[in-house]
Amino acid sequence: MSLPTDFIQKYQRLLASQAPEFLTSLAQAPTAGFRLNPQKAQLEQVNEDLSQPITEVSNGYRGKIDGHSIDHLAGWIYSQDPSAMNVAQVAQPQAHERVLDLCAAPGGKTTQLAALMHNQGLLIANEINHSRARVLSSNVERWGLTQTVVTNNSPAQLAAIFPHFFDCIVVDAPCSGEGLFRKDPTAMQYWSLDLVQQCAQRQQEILISAMQMLAPQGRIIYSTCTFAPEEDEQIIAWLLDNYPLTVQDLPRPAGVDSGRPEWGNQQMELKKAWRLFPQHYAGEGHFICALQCTETASSYQSSQEPYHRSNWPDQQLWQDFEQQTLQNISWPQLLRQQDNLYCPALNPETLASSKVLRNGLKLGTFKKKRFEPDHALVLALRPDQFQQVFDLNSSQFQHFVHGEALILTQNLPKGWIAVSYQNKIFAWGKVVQNQLKNFLPKGLRQP
Numbered sequence: 001m002s003l004p005t006d007f008i009q010k011y012q013r014l015l016a017s018q019a020p021e022f023l024t025s026l027a028q029a030p031t032a033g034f035r036l037n038p039q040k041a042q043l044e045q046v047n048e049d050l051s052q053p054i055t056e057v058s059n060g061y062r063g064k065i066d067g068h069s070i071d072h073l074a075g076w077i078y079s080q081d082p083s084a085m086n087v088a089q090v091a092q093p094q095a096h097e098r099v100l101d102l103c104a105a106p107g108g109k110t111t112q113l114a115a116l117m118h119n120q121g122l123l124i125a126n127e128i129n130h131s132r133a134r135v136l137s138s139n140v141e142r143w144g145l146t147q148t149v150v151t152n153n154s155p156a157q158l159a160a161i162f163p164h165f166f167d168c169i170v171v172d173a174p175c176s177g178e179g180l181f182r183k184d185p186t187a188m189q190y191w192s193l194d195l196v197q198q199c200a201q202r203q204q205e206i207l208i209s210a211m212q213m214l215a216p217q218g219r220i221i222y223s224t225c226t227f228a229p230e231e232d233e234q235i236i237a238w239l240l241d242n243y244p245l246t247v248q249d250l251p252r253p254a255g256v257d258s259g260r261p262e263w264g265n266q267q268m269e270l271k272k273a274w275r276l277f278p279q280h281y282a283g284e285g286h287f288i289c290a291l292q293c294t295e296t297a298s299s300y301q302s303s304q305e306p307y308h309r310s311n312w313p314d315q316q317l318w319q320d321f322e323q324q325t326l327q328n329i330s331w332p333q334l335l336r337q338q339d340n341l342y343c344p345a346l347n348p349e350t351l352a353s354s355k356v357l358r359n360g361l362k363l364g365t366f367k368k369k370r371f372e373p374d375h376a377l378v379l380a381l382r383p384d385q386f387q388q389v390f391d392l393n394s395s396q397f398q399h400f401v402h403g404e405a406l407i408l409t410q411n412l413p414k415g416w417i418a419v420s421y422q423n424k425i426f427a428w429g430k431v432v433q434n435q436l437k438n439f440l441p442k443g444l445r446q447p
């Protein structure tokens with residue numbers, strides 16, 4: 001598929017003598033990258049090629065990964081375009097902060113933000129599209145996150161719930177996707193000069209809601225995977241004209257270009273934005289700008305009263321499970337909702353008017369006088385937090401990922417057990433007589 005004529009002409013005009021280099025780079029093969037999960041991965045244990053670290057990104061590497069490997073299944077790795085990895089790196093979220101990832105699916109930035117926050121603080125990952133929100137939620141689960149809430153709302157709906165609440169908001173905006181042309185040539189089919197204008201309009205709407213949620217002195221990180229000035233410098237110029245914001249001046253890694261004031265409204269502040277062009281930075285292309293709110297006062301009072309319920313039905317079933325299966329854990333809060341037990345990241349009452357797919361960690365479900373642990377729980381805990389981990393050999397692993405139960409040749413205590421392969425925990429099993437029953441969720445089993 002060839003580049004749209006309007007696109008070529010536009011960038012010939014904007015880039016002049018630099019246009020051939022840019023346009024040629026779009027005909028080259030896409031780059032690939034992945035990140036390791038610092039919560040889990042021990043470098044010497046991953047099966048990936050770690051020979052090409054991306055020095056400006058914590059735990060970032062160049063190279064392709066296999067989405068069916070044990071490293072992937074156990075949540076040790078996440079595939080991500082190297083240029084996209086710079087967004088969370090620029091946001092630098094802190095462990096104690098309240099962070100919002102407003103356009104979050106499938107979860108590249110969310111998993112990276114949570115890793116940088118050491119899985120502490122509060123991270124709300126929101127996605128407007130329901131089926132994409134489900135993918136986001138499963139990636140949050142795979143990454144073993146406990147302090148993350150996954151919501152499925154429009155930015156305006158969220159703004160009504162969280163006025164001036166967040167210290168850091170990442171807006172990785174839906175865009176005309178010019179940085180996807182190499183990876184997904186069908187993106188060229190949808191591209192038009194009109195699409196660029198429509199995206200710019202939608203980006204402003206999203207940012208209006210984002211600004212309603214930003215706390216005084218908070219940071220907003222705006223990014224797109226497009227090169228279009230209408231969606232990049234011109235959006236930042238509009239933000240600076242309408243809100244009390246300044247652009248943060250962050251040192252640019254090698255190969256990252258500065259923003260182009262002449263493509264916005266000539267304000268020199270725009271130079272502080274980052275442009276990642278594929279001909280200069282080995283990635284698919286991104287625009288990133290970090291802005292800080294200069295306002296200092298807030299009238300918003302957060303309502304984070306404790307919501308611990310001291311007694312709830314079937315508490316004994318949970319306590320028996322915990323005593324037999326887990327160790328070295330203290331739960332800050334436990335909450336039973338319907339038949340499920342959670343360790344929530346946020347008071348559920350705060351979220352009452354929002355569509356929530358995940359609030360912190362789901363521990364499990366009460367089913368007819370027994371407690372069944374959730375897949376999220378086995379992925380969230382460290383090996384030392386289980387009483388027992390059963391490490392499969394290669395042949396057992398092949399059978400188990402297909403969904404089969406295993407016949408055990410050794411004696412294991414009956415009940416729930418964490419199952420690992422190559423010492424990477426990836427599922428629950430249950431020992432019943434001489435069998436290891438399989439609780440790898442059906443959707444994760446491999447044909």
Ligand SMILES: C[S@@+](CC[C@H](N)C(=O)[O-])C[C@H]1O[C@@H](n2cnc3c(N)ncnc32)[C@H](O)[C@@H]1O
Pocket residue numbers: 084102103104105106107108109110127128129132154155172173174175202206
């Ligand atoms: C660039 S993608 C996000 C990628 C994600 N941050 C990541 O790193 O994996 C933009 C997302 O914005 C969502 N979106 C589309 N329209 C939106 C709107 N009006 N408001 C908020 N988000 C929207 C899309 O569904 C899409 O998932």
